[in-house]
Amino acid sequence: MKRVAIGVDVGGTNTAIGVVDPEGNVMVKDNISTPSHGDIERYISDLADAIKELIKSVKLLNKDIEILGIGIGAPNGNYYSGTIEYAPNLSFKGVVHVVKLLRTHFSDLEAVALTNDANAAAIGEMIYGGAKDMKNFVLFTLGTGVGSGLVVNGDLVYGHDGFAGECGHTTLVPGGRMCGCTSLGHLEAYCSAPGMKRTAFELLAYYNATDSVLANKSYNELDSKMIYEAAVEGDKVALEVFEKTGAWLGQGLADTVHHLSPEAIFLFGGPTAAGDYIFKPTKKHMEKHLLPIFKDKIKILPSELKPGDAAIVGASALVWKELEK
Amino acid sequence: MKRVAIGVDVGGTNTAIGVVDPEGNVMVKDNISTPSHGDIERYISDLADAIKELIKSVKLLNKDIEILGIGIGAPNGNYYSGTIEYAPNLSFKGVVHVVKLLRTHFSDLEAVALTNDANAAAIGEMIYGGAKDMKNFVLFTLGTGVGSGLVVNGDLVYGHDGFAGECGHTTLVPGGRMCGCTSLGHLEAYCSAPGMKRTAFELLAYYNATDSVLANKSYNELDSKMIYEAAVEGDKVALEVFEKTGAWLGQGLADTVHHLSPEAIFLFGGPTAAGDYIFKPTKKHMEKHLLPIFKDKIKILPSELKPGDAAIVGASALVWKELEK
Numbered sequence: 001m002k003r004v005a006i007g008v009d010v011g012g013t014n015t016a017i018g019v020v021d022p023e024g025n026v027m028v029k030d031n032i033s034t035p036s037h038g039d040i041e042r043y044i045s046d047l048a049d050a051i052k053e054l055i056k057s058v059k060l061l062n063k064d065i066e067i068l069g070i071g072i073g074a075p076n077g078n079y080y081s082g083t084i085e086y087a088p089n090l091s092f093k094g095v096v097h098v099v100k101l102l103r104t105h106f107s108d109l110e111a112v113a114l115t116n117d118a119n120a121a122a123i124g125e126m127i128y129g130g131a132k133d134m135k136n137f138v139l140f141t142l143g144t145g146v147g148s149g150l151v152v153n154g155d156l157v158y159g160h161d162g163f164a165g166e167c168g169h170t171t172l173v174p175g176g177r178m179c180g181c182t183s184l185g186h187l188e189a190y191c192s193a194p195g196m197k198r199t200a201f202e203l204l205a206y207y208n209a210t211d212s213v214l215a216n217k218s219y220n221e222l223d224s225k226m227i228y229e230a231a232v233e234g235d236k237v238a239l240e241v242f243e244k245t246g247a248w249l250g251q252g253l254a255d256t257v258h259h260l261s262p263e264a265i266f267l268f269g270g271p272t273a274a275g276d277y278i279f280k281p282t283k284k285h286m287e288k289h290l291l292p293i294f295k296d297k298i299k300i301l302p303s304e305l306k307p308g309d310a311a312i313v314g315a316s317a318l319v320w321k322e323l324e325k
Numbered sequence: 326m327k328r329v330a331i332g333v334d335v336g337g338t339n340t341a342i343g344v345v346d347p348e349g350n351v352m353v354k355d356n357i358s359t360p361s362h363g364d365i366e367r368y369i370s371d372l373a374d375a376i377k378e379l380i381k382s383v384k385l386l387n388k389d390i391e392i393l394g395i396g397i398g399a400p401n402g403n404y405y406s407g408t409i410e411y412a413p414n415l416s417f418k419g420v421v422h423v424v425k426l427l428r429t430h431f432s433d434l435e436a437v438a439l440t441n442d443a444n445a446a447a448i449g450e451m452i453y454g455g456a457k458d459m460k461n462f463v464l465f466t467l468g469t470g471v472g473s474g475l476v477v478n479g480d481l482v483y484g485h486d487g488f489a490g491e492c493g494h495t496t497l498v499p500g501g502r503m504c505g506c507t508s509l510g511h512l513e514a515y516c517s518a519p520g521m522k523r524t525a526f527e528l529l530a531y532y533n534a535t536d537s538v539l540a541n542k543s544y545n546e547l548d549s550k551m552i553y554e555a556a557v558e559g560d561k562v563a564l565e566v567f568e569k570t571g572a573w574l575g576q577g578l579a580d581t582v583h584h585l586s587p588e589a590i591f592l593f594g595g596p597t598a599a600g601d602y603i604f605k606p607t608k609k610h611m612e613k614h615l616l617p618i619f620k621d622k623i624k625i626l627p628s629e630l631k632p633g634d635a636a637i638v639g640a641s642a643l644v645w646k647e648l649e650k
Contacts, residue, residue, distance in 0.1 A: 076618070085618070136485040150584065152477050152484075159477075159586025160461040163618050170580040171614055174498060181616055255495040259475065259584050261484025289496055291506055293401070293410070293488050 003066045004058070006051060007316030009117065010034060010074035012089040017050055018312035019058045019067075022320075024128025026309045028058045038091040041101060048105035069111030071318030072098060073120030073311055078162035082114050111322035117141070117311060119156055119165060121303070122149025123321050124314030125266055129304035138262045139303065140167065140253070142269040145180065146188040146195075150260060156321075167256055168192070172248050190248040193224040193270050199241045200227055212237040228274040242274065246281020253282065254289030257298055268303035268310065275302075328391045329383070331376060332641030334442065335359060335399035337414040342375055343637035344383045344392075347645075349453025351634045353383045363416040366426060373430035394436030396643030397423060398445030398636055403487035407439050436647035442466070442636060444481055444490060446628070447474025448646050449639030450591055454629035463587045464628065465492065465578070467594040470505065471513040471520075475585060481646075492581055493517070497573050515573040518549040518595050524566045525552055537562040553599040567599065571606020578607065579614030582623055593628035593635065600627075 004027065009016045011034060018029035032050045035043050051070065059065055076087040082099025084092060099114050106112060115123070122139040125131040131139075135154040141147040146168030150157040157164045168188035169181060176185030177198060189195055200214050200222060209215055213230045214222060214237050230238035253265055271278055283300050290298075305313055329352065334341045336359060343354035357375045360368050376395065384390055401412040407424025409417060424439050431437060440448070447464040450456040456464075460479040466472040471493030475482040482489045493513035494506060501510030502523060514520050525539050525547060534540055538555045539547060539562050555563035578590055596603055608625050615623075630638055 134485075136489075152482050153480060155478060157477050157585060160459075160588035161586055161618075161622065164461075164584065164586035166583040166586075166616055166619075169583045169616050171576055172496075172499070174576065183614060183616075251496055251499065255580060256584065258491040258494045259489065259581065260482060261486055261489035261491075263485035289508055291491055291494050291508075293486075294491075297486065 001064050001066050002062060003068050005068050005316040005319035006054070006070045007312035007314065008047070008051070008070060008072040009120075009311035009315055010072060010077075010084070010090070011311075012075075015047060016312050017047075017054055018309065018316065019054055020313055020316035024124070024305070024313050024317075026312060027061070028054055029309070029312060030054050034090065036091045038093060040092045040096040040098070043092070044098065044101040045105070048102060051106075067109065068323060069109045069113070069319035070102065070106065071111075071120065071315040071322075072102075072114040073117040073315035073318075074098065074114060075116060077114045077116040077119075079113065079115040079119070079156075079158050080162040082112075084114075111319045113318045113322050115156070115158075115318060116147065116165075117314070118147025119149040119158075120314035120318060121147075121268055121305065121310060122151055122266075122314075123156060124305050124310065124317040125303060126151060127317035127320045128313060130266060130301055131264065134263050136260065136262045137264045137266065138256055138260065139266040139268060142191060142267060142271045143193060146192050148256075151262075152260060167252065170252060170255060172252055187248065187252040191245055191252065196224045196227055196241055196245050196271060197222050199244050200237060203237045203240055203244075207237065209237050214238060224271050225273075228271075228277065231274070231277050242277040243281045245271070246278060247285045249278075249282045250285025250287075251289055253286045253300070257286070257290060257294050261294065262298060264299040264301050266301050266303045268305065272302055326389050326391050327387060328393050330393050330641040330644035331379070331395045332637035332639065333372070333376070333395060333397040334445075334636035334640055335397060335402075335409070335415070336636075337400075340372060341637050342372070342379055343634065343641065344379055345638055345641035349449070349630070349638050349642075351637060352386070353379055354634070354637060355379050359415065361416045363418060365417045365421040365423070368417070369423065369426040370430070373427060376431075392434065393648060394434045394438070394644035395427065395431065396436075396445065396640040396647075397427075397439040398442040398640035398643075399423065399439060400441060402439045402441040402444075404438065404440040404444070404481075404483050405487040407437075409439075436644050438643045438647050440481070440483075440643060441472065441490075442639070443472025444474040444483075445639035445643060446472075446593055446630065446635060447476055447591075447639075448481060449630050449635065449642040450628060451476060452642035452645045453638060455591060455626055456589065459588050461585065461587045462589045462591065463581055463585065464591040464593060467516060467592060467596045468518060471517050473581075476587075477585060492577065495577060495580060497577055512573065512577040516570055516577065521549045521552055521566055521570050521596060522547050524569050525562060528562045528565055528569075532562065534562050539563060549596050550598075553596075553602065556599070556602050567602040568606045570596070571603060572610040574603075574607045575610025575612075576614055578611045578625070582611070582615060582619050586619065587623060589624040589626050591626050591628045593630065597627055
């Protein structure tokens with residue numbers, strides 16, 4: 001009997017579903033749209049139908065499959081209550097009881113659990129990825145925003161209300177750039193993919209760098225991949241974007257180290273594809289900010305979750321984590 | 326049979342020892358000097374003698390006493406290894422095995438454990454103080470430096486190496502004031518008692534405030550208690566010191582909330598005697614930095630440990646925490 005878990009990733013427009021084997025490989029997957037109609041019961045019913053279809057198809061491949069449970073990663077997902085709460089980019093208003101509703105369709109499963117996407121990624125790293133043997137580590141997701149999942153003594157930190165791990169909203173620069181949350185100077189405003197673009201535009205303006213290849217792109221055209229490609233070509237502005245992003249991220253990671261003293265910090269998401277361009281300055285500047293007792297001790301590592309399936313795989317890992325209890 | 330714990334607070338010049346009852350009251354206490362000779366075995370032997378004397382004296386008061394163990398709070402104390410490591414203000418060099426050595430004198434006790442002073446204070450708050458019913462909270466000690474103890478899921482956060490909880494060394498102001506650790510802009514450089522004095526002197530210079538009562542004190546004379554007394558008298562510079570200290574501390578506490586989402590943050594130490602002068606601006610500015618999901622949820626509370634005995638009482642609480650395991 002092969003025991004597998006289902007992962008569900010609730011995104012703004014798309015909900016991805018996959019059946020994941022114990023090694024973290026996606027066996028089969030499917031998508032439904034995340035609706036704009038705002039009716040949570042209808043959405044969960046549609047989701048349950050899609051999951052049941054997927055279970056059928058995986059059992060056609062292999063009869064000896066046991067489905068252990070469903071793990072869900074969702075924006076503003078609250079592990080304690082199994083709810084999504086006031087998610088700005090979803091059509092469901094207020095607090096919606098995802099786990100409770102999904103349970104009505106799957107009463108026989110051992111575990112149905114939900115958390116936010118960055119927490120799911122951290123659990124994925126712990127169950128299938130580079131943190132298998134770690135009890136204290138941190139994962140940062142760099143993308144449109146910056147999320148984080150914190151693991152202490154082998155367990156995810158949820159805090160008193162289920163919402164811990166919002167390190168993207170720590171203050172790096174008092175009175176600095178406006179963050180998406182409207183506060184000033186948050187890490188997310190500097191170290192997300194759009195943050196890198198903001199840095200590029202500030203530098204173009206500062207140097208009046210008409211000779212940079214980035215000077216030929218509009219604000220809405222430019223993305224972090226173009227900055228990476230320009231850096232590889234030796235573009236000075238692009239190279240400085242990585243240096244500055246690393247300086248800011250290093251400062252933020254040092255703050256996290258001073259809180260939690262993790263064994264390692266994993267970085268996940270688009271901008272990490274730039275490899276040494278982002279990892280080297282981040283490490284250098286983190287070390288600069290650390291107390292002597294922490295220096296040269298904390299690893300900064302790329303996530304070992306495969307980019308394409310990471311959200312599904314991370315969510316499915318929640319099931320295994322639940323079964324440990 | 327009354328079960329009690331012994332608390333030991335290792336300070337730079339003085340080591341305080343007390344027998345603490347289950348309600349957190351010190352029954353008897355004593356002191357020995359923390360030596361400058363650097364010989365750890367001799368020190369531990371002297372400490373063991375003093376503890377044995379104290380046990381004798383408490384048993385004269387009450388025959389039905391059972392001593393459960395010894396808890397030690399010490400600078401750079403490492404819970405995992407029971408060692409003090411490279412403590413800059415102690416004469417013992419390198420890594421010294423305090424628990425192992427003390428165990429040779431007290432092989433029959435149920436628990437002998439050590440941690441740093443801020444962690445001990447946090448455990449004291451959990452066992453005897455205001456955090457009795459809390460599983461997720463944080464304690465900041467404001468004094469010569471700023472220490473912190475973090476509690477997640479009912480356990481202290483030690484990190485992978487035993488040194489977690491150094492929130493005094495998170496960066497508030499990039500490129501700002503030099504911290505005692507030589508890094509720039511750390512919370513401790515702004516929110517400790519000396520940090521408040523530094524703020525006062527910056528403000529005196531900024532306003533050329535010859536009419537402030539603080540203008541009559543030398544840098545070495547001024548302390549945070551004088552600033553408090555001046556604030557009570559309505560001195561504008563002193564009042565602004567509290568406002569600015571609260572702004573910095575509030576920013577730092579918000580960063581901690583975004584990491585851990587604690588139920589409450591306890592403040593401990595000299596500057597907290599100023600009550601609303603420090604608590605009100607801290608709360609106001611913390612709220613300003615928080616994501617909407619955290620606003621108006623997190624309490625900032627004064628520690629309930631009695632100032633005089635808090636270090637002994639906190640250290641003794643380690644014993645009770647050990648026995649929970």
